[in-house]
Amino acid sequence: MSSVKIVNLNKSFNNINVLKSINLSINEGEIISLLGPSGCGKSTTLNIIAGILDFDKGDILFDGNSIKNIPTGKRDVAIVFQDYFLFPHMNVFENIEFGLKMKKIKKCERNKKVQELIDLVKLNGYEKKYPSQISGGQKQRVAIARSLAINPKVLLLDEPFSNLDINLRQEMREFVLNLQKKLKITTILVTHDKEEALMMSDKIAVMVNGEIKQFDTPKNLYEKPNSKVVANIFGERNYISGKIYNGLFENEYVKLSLDIDKNESLDNVELMISKENIEINNENYPNGVIGKIKKKTYLGENTIYEIDIKDFILKVSSNKHFYEVNQNVKINFNLENVVYFTQ
Incomplete structure (x- = not known):
């Protein structure tokens, strides 16, 4: 687990500012949401934290230490996308094991770790199933287990529930939230769903046009927004x-x-x-x-x-x-x- 601090983060694409002096402080073990409409800069921020994208100005600190010069594979960050990106030619066990193999962990240790994660995400009996043979919710659990296998300091979730039907979405929100609280892993969730942000987050950063308009608890954001822009994110008033x-x-x-x-x-x-x-x-x-x-x-x-x-x-x-x-x-x-x- 790590605390995360984003300091004056700026990013442009083709001379268009998509992130404008983003500042955030996330405590160790918190789950926070980046909430806002499509195109506001949520996923860009997540991809910069993961090291998938570079940034123009500013800094990102884990436990007070800058990570801007640390390559993606060494940041101890795991990201779960909405499309899961499981390897179709690998079964559930092999998908979860993949990151451990890349880190050259011994086979006996890999087997033990993968089995612990299969127990944790309740996929016992599915070890030899391939992605094409399991449901959307099960695929998501595999993707989460694969991310947790490498013991990341920070877990990044990029709209992970958007491809699920409404009942499964609710089930998976509760599953991920309970898992996050159990593991106490620092987590950043990107979503455009206000209900999802309100139910899952310790704090929410409301983003509009590349800026954070308010960063606060769900209760304060809903009941005491600092502007009409923030208020309207949470529904018509x-x-x-x-x-x-x-x-x-x-x-x-x-x-x-x-x-x-x-x-x-x-x-x-x-x-x-x-x-x-x-x-x-x-x-x-x-x-x-x-x-x-x-x-x-x-x-x-x-x-x-x-x-x-x-x-x-x-x-x-x-x-x-x-x-x-x-x-x-x-x-x-x-x-x-x-x-x-x-x-």
Whole structure:
């Protein structure tokens, strides 16, 4: 295991800056995610850490020591890609063994290590199967075991679950997370899936256009994003324009009491409220802002309602499925985790 520090990392392709002064500090044994849309620089960052790509400026430190002049094969880094890249002519045992053979480890030690890994990733009985004979989840376990065989200091995962169906994806997320916690190996996961990042990470680095916009815990990123750009990575939010004074947020249709400094006064702000932090009730409910349901989308556990309040549409996620389009309702706001941005 190693701590990892990325310092002012810059990378350009054809005079286009794809990484712009990336800075990250990852503690030993942590799992962190690089989260962002396609083309934001996530995989480029991972490939630079692995030594597959060079970089223009900056440095990468493992346990405080620079690795920029250390060749790929000597960095003690293992990477698992979304396509697994298993050798089709080798069986499960031979695929896992491959890195150990390259390191010229004695056969008896190789056999012992491979069998330990087969036990660890629960592939007993599949040792002589070839990649074409096993499922996607089993292939992924082989790829992970092969990566772990060389005892890497850092494990890199490049969208490893994207080729799996939804049920297997969830199973493999939990499997890899439990394995990572058991081995306490420093891990960097690249993903564009917010749910995956939230459930698997100690911390998440939100990347947009080659920059890290915020690096924080999943809870803080979801509840207290530092910008609308970061907020929208984690799903659609409601933004309500208005002004703040004497601890109140106010516009032409709502007046909300906020837990903020009462001396703060701002004339042009946007209050961010997630769909989950708005409660919907019958129009006879004693408190709340009245509105009319304009659209209803059933999603199983929850229903998304679009509610018109004086020509302004709010989206509400609720487990109350019985309200109907054109029905008048009252809504109340949970302002515990309210965030506002100046315009």
